[in-house]
Amino acid sequence: MKAKIALLAGDGIGPEIMKEGVKVLSAISKVFDHSFELISAPIGGQAIDKTGNPYPQETHELCLEADAILFGAIGDPKYDNDPSAKVRPEQGLLAMRKQLGLYANLRPVKTFPALYAHSPLKPERLEGVDFLVVRELTGGIYFGDKGLSENGEKAFDTCSYSSEEVRRVALMAIDIARERSKKLCMVDKANVLATSRLWRRVMQGLAAENSDIDVEYLFVDNAAMQLIIRPNQFDVILTENMFGDILTDEASVLPGSIGLLPSASVGNSTAVFEPIHGSFPEGAGKGIANPFGMIRSVALMLDIQFGLKKEADLIEEAIEKALEQKIGTPDLFPEAPVSTADAGQWITDYIQKSGN
Ligand code: IPM
Numbered sequence: 001m002k003a004k005i006a007l008l009a010g011d012g013i014g015p016e017i018m019k020e021g022v023k024v025l026s027a028i029s030k031v032f033d034h035s036f037e038l039i040s041a042p043i044g045g046q047a048i049d050k051t052g053n054p055y056p057q058e059t060h061e062l063c064l065e066a067d068a069i070l071f072g073a074i075g076d077p078k079y080d081n082d083p084s085a086k087v088r089p090e091q092g093l094l095a096m097r098k099q100l101g102l103y104a105n106l107r108p109v110k111t112f113p114a115l116y117a118h119s120p121l122k123p124e125r126l127e128g129v130d131f132l133v134v135r136e137l138t139g140g141i142y143f144g145d146k147g148l149s150e151n152g153e154k155a156f157d158t159c160s161y162s163s164e165e166v167r168r169v170a171l172m173a174i175d176i177a178r179e180r181s182k183k184l185c186m187v188d189k190a191n192v193l194a195t196s197r198l199w200r201r202v203m204q205g206l207a208a209e210n211s212d213i214d215v216e217y218l219f220v221d222n223a224a225m226q227l228i229i230r231p232n233q234f235d236v237i238l239t240e241n242m243f244g245d246i247l248t249d250e251a252s253v254l255p256g257s258i259g260l261l262p263s264a265s266v267g268n269s270t271a272v273f274e275p276i277h278g279s280f281p282e283g284a285g286k287g288i289a290n291p292f293g294m295i296r297s298v299a300l301m302l303d304i305q306f307g308l309k310k311e312a313d314l315i316e317e318a319i320e321k322a323l324e325q326k327i328g329t330p331d332l333f334p335e336a337p338v339s340t341a342d343a344g345q346w347i348t349d350y351i352q353k354s355g356n
């Protein structure tokens with residue numbers, strides 16, 4: 001097949017992991033005879049430095065005409081340590097999600113037996129963990145009215161949702177649950193928040209219309225605890241934007257490193273595939289960034305966006321084999337790590353060998 005892919009490497013370790021993702025994608029295209037046209041564009045701090053805008057119009061136009069977008073990471077301490085900064089790299093990512101209408105972020109979480117020993121949790125808690133978080137991505141407190149009083153002593157962020165915003169992402173989660181184990185857990189804070197009560201009302205209506213799906217509800221504080229106590233009880237988790245952000249960082253502890261988790265942001269326009277981790281500025285340029293979350297995002301893209309299941313499975317198989325052979329960056333194997341480039345090369349070689 002032929003496809004045009006926008007590459008938005010971004011900040012910090014973004015460019016390093018993107019390089020490994022592209023290496024793997026090129027190996028796949030050779031072995032399976034696909035043709036991917038790759039076009040890079042700036043986003044985040046990188047784009048602010050070049051154009052003053054963290055999501056320049058040219059980047060948006062490229063995203064609109066691409067068949068898929070690969071995204072690295074965003075964020076720079078230069079801005080984190082300056083609360084008065086008017087433009088921030090993160091605004092680039094948020095603007096991209098909003099302008100492309102990517103209202104659902106799918107974050108699959110599974111554990112790898114080869115890494116059980118590296119998780120802070122006991123192996124028996126990690127067995128059979130394989131769930132998907134559907135995080136609402138273009139609403140809630142991330143996008144509500146916010147501000148600072150004139151004297152700078154009061155600030156506010158507003159969380160707001162419309163029933164339609166809830167409905168479209170809930171329907172997507174229901175469709176996904178139908179393809180999996182038909183179990184859906186909605187996470188909210190309906191005992192306190194009005195928005196959560198709206199989420200519940202909408203979900204209860206949809207649950208009644210989709211009675212083949214078993215829907216249960218958890219408060220977010222309890223869900224945070226359940227994710228650690230008995231993570232294998234979950235299959236599909238549906239939640240709002242900020243709860244999903246926090247719970248998926250927490251969930252990344254289960255496999256052993258946040259550097260392993262991929263995600264897909266989908267909705268009305270070109271889908272974005274990105275690892276869930278941040279830009280890890282302290283690690284940039286040192287060859288210690290884990291490229292597996294990025295590489296697994298490439299696999300997710302091949303699977304979800306292009307229907308190339310065999311190709312995606314081969315990448316996942318390569319990752320599993322690498323982990324079995326203790327090939328990984330310092331976050332995974334601190335005793336005997338390999339570099340970012342070597343970890344990516346190992347996966348690339350595995351794919352090339354399988355093709356011969
Ligand atoms: C993520 C990130 C972003 C978010 C940041 C960088 C804005 O943490 O993709 O989870 O909070 O959504």
Ligand code: MN
Nearest residue numbers: 245246249276
């Ligand atoms: Mn996050």
